[in-house]
Amino acid sequence: xxxxxxxxxxxxxxxxxxxxxxxxxxxxxxxxxxxxxxxxxxxxxxxxxxxxxxxxxxxxxxxxxxxxxxxxxxxxxxxxxxxxxxxxxxxxxxxxxxxxxxxxxxxxxxxxxxxxxxxxxxxxxxxxxxxxxxxxxxxxxxxxxxxxxxxxxxxxxxxxxxxxxxxxxxxxxxxxxxxxxxxxxxxxxxxxxxxxxxxxxxxxxxxxxxxxxxxxxxxxxxxxxxxxxxxxxxxxxxxxxxxxxxxxxxxxxxxxxxxxxxxxxxxxxxxxxxxxxxxxxxxxxxxxxxxxxxxxxxxxxxxxxxxxxxxxxxxxxxxxxxxxxxx
Amino acid sequence: xxxxxxxxxxxxxxxxxxxxxxxxxxxxxxxxxxxxxxxxxxxxxxxxxxxxxxxxxxxxxxxxxxxxxxxxxxxxxxxxxxxxxxxxxxxxxxxxxxxxxxxxxxxxxxxxxxxxxxxxxxxxxxxxxxxxxxxxxxxxxxxxxxxxxxxxxxxxxxxxxxxxxxxxxxxxxxxxxxxxxxxxxxxxxxxxxxxxxxxxxxxxxxxxxxxxxxxxxxxxxxxxxxxxxxxxxxxxxxxxxxxxxxxxxxxxxxxxxxxxxxxxxxxxxxxxxxxxxxxxxxxxxxxxxxxxxxxxxxxxxxxxxxxxxxxxxxxxxxxxxxxxxxxxxxxxxx
Numbered sequence: 001x002x003x004x005x006x007x008x009x010x011x012x013x014x015x016x017x018x019x020x021x022x023x024x025x026x027x028x029x030x031x032x033x034x035x036x037x038x039x040x041x042x043x044x045x046x047x048x049x050x051x052x053x054x055x056x057x058x059x060x061x062x063x064x065x066x067x068x069x070x071x072x073x074x075x076x077x078x079x080x081x082x083x084x085x086x087x088x089x090x091x092x093x094x095x096x097x098x099x100x101x102x103x104x105x106x107x108x109x110x111x112x113x114x115x116x117x118x119x120x121x122x123x124x125x126x127x128x129x130x131x132x133x134x135x136x137x138x139x140x141x142x143x144x145x146x147x148x149x150x151x152x153x154x155x156x157x158x159x160x161x162x163x164x165x166x167x168x169x170x171x172x173x174x175x176x177x178x179x180x181x182x183x184x185x186x187x188x189x190x191x192x193x194x195x196x197x198x199x200x201x202x203x204x205x206x207x208x209x210x211x212x213x214x215x216x217x218x219x220x221x222x223x224x225x226x227x228x229x230x231x232x233x234x235x236x237x238x239x240x241x242x243x244x245x246x247x248x249x250x251x252x253x254x255x256x257x258x259x260x261x262x263x264x265x266x267x268x269x270x271x272x273x274x275x276x277x278x279x280x281x282x283x284x285x286x287x288x289x290x291x292x293x294x295x296x297x298x299x300x301x302x303x304x305x306x307x308x309x310x311x312x313x314x315x316x317x318x319x320x321x322x323x324x325x326x327x
Numbered sequence: 328x329x330x331x332x333x334x335x336x337x338x339x340x341x342x343x344x345x346x347x348x349x350x351x352x353x354x355x356x357x358x359x360x361x362x363x364x365x366x367x368x369x370x371x372x373x374x375x376x377x378x379x380x381x382x383x384x385x386x387x388x389x390x391x392x393x394x395x396x397x398x399x400x401x402x403x404x405x406x407x408x409x410x411x412x413x414x415x416x417x418x419x420x421x422x423x424x425x426x427x428x429x430x431x432x433x434x435x436x437x438x439x440x441x442x443x444x445x446x447x448x449x450x451x452x453x454x455x456x457x458x459x460x461x462x463x464x465x466x467x468x469x470x471x472x473x474x475x476x477x478x479x480x481x482x483x484x485x486x487x488x489x490x491x492x493x494x495x496x497x498x499x500x501x502x503x504x505x506x507x508x509x510x511x512x513x514x515x516x517x518x519x520x521x522x523x524x525x526x527x528x529x530x531x532x533x534x535x536x537x538x539x540x541x542x543x544x545x546x547x548x549x550x551x552x553x554x555x556x557x558x559x560x561x562x563x564x565x566x567x568x569x570x571x572x573x574x575x576x577x578x579x580x581x582x583x584x585x586x587x588x589x590x591x592x593x594x595x596x597x598x599x600x601x602x603x604x605x606x607x608x609x610x611x612x613x614x615x616x617x618x619x620x621x622x623x624x625x626x627x628x629x630x631x632x633x634x635x636x637x638x639x640x641x642x643x644x645x646x647x648x649x650x651x652x653x654x655x656x657x658x659x660x661x
Contacts, residue, residue, distance in 0.1 A: 072455020
């Protein structure tokens with residue numbers, strides 16, 4: 001009998017890591033403060049005590065060095081590292097290793113290399129962490145061929161997707177929204193995997209499709225529940241992985257409802273939102289009954305003051321307004 | 328190191344390897360000039376003793392990471408030159424199926440983790456290989472090759488520091504050829520030798536004449552043995568010189584013809600080693616000629632193989648991006 005408990009998103013991550021480390025001794029964790037500290041969001045809690053300092057490695061503040069180390073170890077096939085990049089905003093100091101090295105090794109070497117590794121990294125605003133600790137930069141990774149990009153929204157999804165990501169033979173950028181770590185939800189105790197590339201309909205509806213990622217999934221569900229009282233039926237689709245992308249399910253939903261709102265915390269230009277809009281325009285043109293609406297932050301850095309930050313983050317009001325405008 | 332302390336077999340391997348690299352690189356220069364090879368090509372002529380002296384201490388199971396000037400490392404590590412030549416020609420029989428070219432040749436079967444188009448980019452990969460070796464309880468080592476320019480890069484600092492902290496079996500070999508493209512070494516850093524930086528990481532460092540293969544062999548031997556014993560990483564600076572430009576087509580306005588000539592006449596690593604081997608009666612003049620002949624034949628066979636190879640199938644453009652197949656769209660085409 002499967003045991004299902006309510007646990008937090010962070011605990012679900014730690015469970016997935018624990019399961020993989022127990023199963024395969026090549027799975028190792030590396031990053032800043034991932035050891036005794038347990039990761040600044042507690043996602044590696046308990047691993048250091050259980051697996052020791054050889055397999056849970058605290059590193060200097062040298063992101064290019066330790067992510068490059070993880071890449072080299074993966075390329076030899078001797079290890080399957082899970083690196084933690086403390087904030088996605090820090091990608092700038094290690095991006096060469098991610099997009100020129102990990103992403104391209106397999107292709108450049110004619111299919112001979114396997115870079116089996118995961119980079120876990122928190123994203124997201126809402127904590128007055130200002131411009132360099134609050135961004136949602138998934139589109140940058142989605143842009144570069146050779147990286148898989150996963151962005152879960154629930155404790156159940158994060159456990160299953162992290163297990164799949166660690167067992168995947170390609171480099172996976174695993175993005176965790178900071179606002180979700182404390183979120184509790186039902187998670188089976190036993191291990192399970194959710195295949196990369198399968199979107200999930202979080203709520204079925206008839207009138208409008210909302211495609212939303214990470215924390216925006218929950219905000220969109222709140223709006224959908226509210227609008228239901230007004231007789232508006234909203235479908236909420238969570239892609240869960242951005243690369244690979246479950247285009248079929250997204251297209252199917254847009255064709256059913258004929259209306260699309262994309263809600264995403266990434267910057268507006270050349271973004272995940274515009275990407276989904278482009279799919280709608282090129283594959284669902286005749287099915288669309290109204291213009292596609294994009295609900296994103298403005299193209300500004302993220303401000304510190306809560307008064308400004310809350311204006312920056314896509315709000316339930318803005319999502320509701322977008323839905324109502326195309327009905 | 329005195330030649331008497333090294334087996335004849337190893338000495339001959341070193342000489343043959345250096346000659347093979349030289350013949351290979353000079354032939355590639357010709358093919359490039361004829362327009363048969365395109366792209367950016369950085370040749371190893373003049374630096375042969377460094378790769379050879381280091382690799383003489385390695386096993387097939389040891390790993391190396393290479394650089395944009397990587398043909399010498401590939402050959403000395405035991406890479407197949409037919410496959411690499413076909414790669415330079417962009418053919419499907421190439422080491423990377425024509426997708427990598429000169430700057431990305433790799434042969435994982437012999438532990439060659441790849442040339443690299445980004446200066447310093449491969450340094451942490453050798454650290455990762457060393458980490459994998461250590462955690463798996465193996466007695467192998469990993470060697471990172473890089474140039475003087477890379478020693479100013481973040482990956483040099485972060486990679487060596489990481490290897491030092493974790494006490495990994497990694498040897499960092501700086502091929503200081505005195506120029507970072509056009510900028511001379513003395514204008515890049517205040518210290519006299521890159522090896523001085525070892526002190527900053529708490530590891531041994533040594534500077535060696537990179538034109539003397541026996542000296543390189545000796546210094547690398549100590550570092551490799553130390554790493555195999557589990558005593559951690561070392562940094563070696565091999566002072567060397569590239570006889571050709573940074574890349575083929577480099578106008579070389581930053582150095583004089585006289586300077587290049589001086590190095591060719593006085594510090595040619597093959598001529599210097601040949602002299603020792605002849606003096607010690609390890610080689611005869613006749614053997615010198617036959618080794619050169621053999622290298623030429625081998626390189627010509629590789630050129631023939633490459634010329635007769637097929638161009639890649641256009642379908643292969645979309646292949647080899649990912650390893651694990653999935654349900655959703657992975658390789659996008661609108």
